[in-house]
């Protein structure tokens with residue numbers, strides 16, 4: 001984390017002021033820029049947008065993309081919603097957990113990979129669906145996840 005992170009967060013927030021959904025936009029940019037949203041970042045966002053820290057924490061806790069812990073260098077998200085479950089998401093998840101030695105919601109101790117649940121990626125007709133490093137993957141297989 002750069003030592004000027006608090007100022008970086010304030011700069012991000014100030015660029016977002018006046019936009020629709022400005023606090024969410026700012027938090028997304030903070031997460032993308034700094035890798036995770038820390039308590040101090042939430043306090044800065046609350047200050048700039050005249051919100052309580054609890055309100056900002058509520059936003060962060062609602063959106064899974066607003067991470068409070070850094071993701072692994074490789075970030076795998078597996079859809080766990082019904083349409084994907086009907087076509088093998090549970091089996092794919094079990095295979096991925098076994099291959100990586102981590103459970104959903106965990107990051108490998110060496111930071112190499114994180115495995116996360118997601119609830120619908122909009123690829124319901126082509127499940128099981130995944131997102132690997134931000135790229136959607138339809139009809140995901142264990143082989144395709146690690147290609």
Ligand code: FES
Pocket residue numbers: 079080081082083084119120121122123124125127129
């Ligand atoms: S249910 Fe998995 S992508 Fe929609």
